[in-house]
Amino acid sequence: MSHDHNAAGASHGNTKQYTIGFILSVLLTVIPFGMVMAGMGETSRGLVIAVVAITAVAQILVQLIYFLHMNSSSxxxxxxxxxxxxxxxxxxxxxxxxxxxxxxxxxxxx
CATH class of the missing domain: 1.20.5 (Single alpha-helices involved in coiled-coils or other helix-helix interfaces)
Structure with missing residues:
Protein backbone atom coordinates (compact mmCIF):
# COMPACT_ATOMS: atom_id res chain seq x y z
CA MET A 1 0.00 0.00 0.00
CA SER A 2 1.40 3.34 -1.05
CA HIS A 3 1.62 6.28 1.33
CA ASP A 4 0.94 8.75 -1.51
CA HIS A 5 -2.84 8.19 -1.35
CA ASN A 6 -5.39 8.88 1.33
CA ALA A 7 -8.50 6.81 2.03
CA ALA A 8 -10.48 8.52 -0.75
CA GLY A 9 -7.75 7.78 -3.31
CA ALA A 10 -6.64 11.40 -3.74
CA SER A 11 -3.00 11.75 -4.64
CA HIS A 12 -0.70 13.77 -2.40
CA GLY A 13 2.78 14.90 -3.25
CA ASN A 14 5.96 13.96 -1.53
CA THR A 15 8.76 16.17 -0.28
CA LYS A 16 10.70 15.88 -3.55
CA GLN A 17 7.74 17.10 -5.63
CA TYR A 18 7.04 20.01 -3.27
CA THR A 19 10.72 21.01 -3.28
CA ILE A 20 10.89 20.94 -7.09
CA GLY A 21 7.66 22.96 -7.30
CA PHE A 22 8.94 25.49 -4.77
CA ILE A 23 12.26 25.96 -6.56
CA LEU A 24 10.56 26.36 -9.94
CA SER A 25 8.08 28.85 -8.45
CA VAL A 26 10.86 30.92 -6.93
CA LEU A 27 12.82 30.93 -10.21
CA LEU A 28 9.74 31.86 -12.22
CA THR A 29 9.15 34.75 -9.83
CA VAL A 30 12.75 35.98 -9.60
CA ILE A 31 13.37 36.07 -13.37
CA PRO A 32 10.77 38.73 -14.30
CA PHE A 33 11.29 40.56 -11.00
CA GLY A 34 15.01 40.78 -11.69
CA MET A 35 14.43 42.02 -15.23
CA VAL A 36 12.13 44.79 -14.05
CA MET A 37 14.37 45.81 -11.15
CA ALA A 38 17.42 45.89 -13.44
CA GLY A 39 15.67 48.50 -15.57
CA MET A 40 15.35 46.37 -18.69
CA GLY A 41 11.81 47.65 -19.15
CA GLU A 42 13.14 51.04 -20.14
CA THR A 43 15.19 49.68 -23.04
CA SER A 44 13.25 46.65 -24.29
CA ARG A 45 9.71 46.91 -23.00
CA GLY A 46 8.35 44.25 -25.37
CA LEU A 47 10.89 41.68 -24.21
CA VAL A 48 10.06 42.29 -20.54
CA ILE A 49 6.31 41.98 -21.20
CA ALA A 50 6.88 38.75 -23.14
CA VAL A 51 9.06 37.29 -20.38
CA VAL A 52 6.53 38.26 -17.69
CA ALA A 53 3.69 36.68 -19.68
CA ILE A 54 5.62 33.47 -20.42
CA THR A 55 6.81 33.06 -16.84
CA ALA A 56 3.27 33.75 -15.57
CA VAL A 57 1.86 30.93 -17.70
CA ALA A 58 4.71 28.66 -16.63
CA GLN A 59 4.04 29.60 -12.98
CA ILE A 60 0.37 28.62 -13.37
CA LEU A 61 1.38 25.25 -14.84
CA VAL A 62 3.90 24.63 -12.05
CA GLN A 63 1.27 25.43 -9.41
CA LEU A 64 -1.28 23.12 -11.05
CA ILE A 65 1.11 20.21 -11.48
CA TYR A 66 3.28 20.31 -8.35
CA PHE A 67 0.92 21.77 -5.73
CA LEU A 68 -2.60 20.94 -6.93
CA HIS A 69 -1.43 17.57 -8.38
CA MET A 70 -3.47 17.90 -11.58
CA ASN A 71 -2.41 15.29 -14.11
CA SER A 72 -3.91 12.92 -16.65
CA SER A 73 -4.58 10.09 -14.19
CA SER A 74 -8.07 8.65 -13.89
Missing amino acids: EQRWNVIAFVYTILCIAVLLIGSVWIMNYLHYNMMI
Whole structure:
Protein backbone atom coordinates (compact mmCIF):
# COMPACT_ATOMS: atom_id res chain seq x y z
CA MET A 1 0.00 0.00 0.00
CA SER A 2 1.40 3.34 -1.05
CA HIS A 3 1.62 6.28 1.33
CA ASP A 4 0.94 8.75 -1.51
CA HIS A 5 -2.84 8.19 -1.35
CA ASN A 6 -5.39 8.88 1.33
CA ALA A 7 -8.50 6.81 2.03
CA ALA A 8 -10.48 8.52 -0.75
CA GLY A 9 -7.75 7.78 -3.31
CA ALA A 10 -6.64 11.40 -3.74
CA SER A 11 -3.00 11.75 -4.64
CA HIS A 12 -0.70 13.77 -2.40
CA GLY A 13 2.78 14.90 -3.25
CA ASN A 14 5.96 13.96 -1.53
CA THR A 15 8.76 16.17 -0.28
CA LYS A 16 10.70 15.88 -3.55
CA GLN A 17 7.74 17.10 -5.63
CA TYR A 18 7.04 20.01 -3.27
CA THR A 19 10.72 21.01 -3.28
CA ILE A 20 10.89 20.94 -7.09
CA GLY A 21 7.66 22.96 -7.30
CA PHE A 22 8.94 25.49 -4.77
CA ILE A 23 12.26 25.96 -6.56
CA LEU A 24 10.56 26.36 -9.94
CA SER A 25 8.08 28.85 -8.45
CA VAL A 26 10.86 30.92 -6.93
CA LEU A 27 12.82 30.93 -10.21
CA LEU A 28 9.74 31.86 -12.22
CA THR A 29 9.15 34.75 -9.83
CA VAL A 30 12.75 35.98 -9.60
CA ILE A 31 13.37 36.07 -13.37
CA PRO A 32 10.77 38.73 -14.30
CA PHE A 33 11.29 40.56 -11.00
CA GLY A 34 15.01 40.78 -11.69
CA MET A 35 14.43 42.02 -15.23
CA VAL A 36 12.13 44.79 -14.05
CA MET A 37 14.37 45.81 -11.15
CA ALA A 38 17.42 45.89 -13.44
CA GLY A 39 15.67 48.50 -15.57
CA MET A 40 15.35 46.37 -18.69
CA GLY A 41 11.81 47.65 -19.15
CA GLU A 42 13.14 51.04 -20.14
CA THR A 43 15.19 49.68 -23.04
CA SER A 44 13.25 46.65 -24.29
CA ARG A 45 9.71 46.91 -23.00
CA GLY A 46 8.35 44.25 -25.37
CA LEU A 47 10.89 41.68 -24.21
CA VAL A 48 10.06 42.29 -20.54
CA ILE A 49 6.31 41.98 -21.20
CA ALA A 50 6.88 38.75 -23.14
CA VAL A 51 9.06 37.29 -20.38
CA VAL A 52 6.53 38.26 -17.69
CA ALA A 53 3.69 36.68 -19.68
CA ILE A 54 5.62 33.47 -20.42
CA THR A 55 6.81 33.06 -16.84
CA ALA A 56 3.27 33.75 -15.57
CA VAL A 57 1.86 30.93 -17.70
CA ALA A 58 4.71 28.66 -16.63
CA GLN A 59 4.04 29.60 -12.98
CA ILE A 60 0.37 28.62 -13.37
CA LEU A 61 1.38 25.25 -14.84
CA VAL A 62 3.90 24.63 -12.05
CA GLN A 63 1.27 25.43 -9.41
CA LEU A 64 -1.28 23.12 -11.05
CA ILE A 65 1.11 20.21 -11.48
CA TYR A 66 3.28 20.31 -8.35
CA PHE A 67 0.92 21.77 -5.73
CA LEU A 68 -2.60 20.94 -6.93
CA HIS A 69 -1.43 17.57 -8.38
CA MET A 70 -3.47 17.90 -11.58
CA ASN A 71 -2.41 15.29 -14.11
CA SER A 72 -3.91 12.92 -16.65
CA SER A 73 -4.58 10.09 -14.19
CA SER A 74 -8.07 8.65 -13.89
CA GLU A 75 -8.41 10.00 -10.32
CA GLN A 76 -7.92 13.56 -11.55
CA ARG A 77 -10.22 13.37 -14.58
CA TRP A 78 -13.13 15.29 -13.02
CA ASN A 79 -10.84 17.90 -11.52
CA VAL A 80 -9.25 18.51 -14.93
CA ILE A 81 -12.69 18.67 -16.61
CA ALA A 82 -13.90 21.19 -14.03
CA PHE A 83 -10.71 23.24 -14.47
CA VAL A 84 -11.02 23.28 -18.28
CA TYR A 85 -14.69 24.29 -18.00
CA THR A 86 -13.76 27.13 -15.66
CA ILE A 87 -11.03 28.36 -18.03
CA LEU A 88 -13.47 28.25 -20.97
CA CYS A 89 -16.09 30.22 -19.04
CA ILE A 90 -13.53 32.85 -18.05
CA ALA A 91 -12.26 33.06 -21.64
CA VAL A 92 -15.80 33.52 -23.02
CA LEU A 93 -16.48 36.19 -20.41
CA LEU A 94 -13.26 38.10 -21.10
CA ILE A 95 -13.36 37.82 -24.89
CA GLY A 96 -17.05 38.69 -24.96
CA SER A 97 -16.49 41.72 -22.75
CA VAL A 98 -13.66 43.01 -24.92
CA TRP A 99 -15.73 42.40 -28.04
CA ILE A 100 -18.71 44.30 -26.63
CA MET A 101 -16.56 47.19 -25.40
CA ASN A 102 -14.84 47.43 -28.78
CA TYR A 103 -18.23 47.41 -30.54
CA LEU A 104 -19.56 50.13 -28.22
CA HIS A 105 -16.42 52.21 -28.68
CA TYR A 106 -16.72 51.95 -32.46
CA ASN A 107 -20.39 53.00 -32.39
CA MET A 108 -19.71 55.92 -30.05
CA MET A 109 -17.08 57.29 -32.44
CA ILE A 110 -19.42 57.38 -35.44
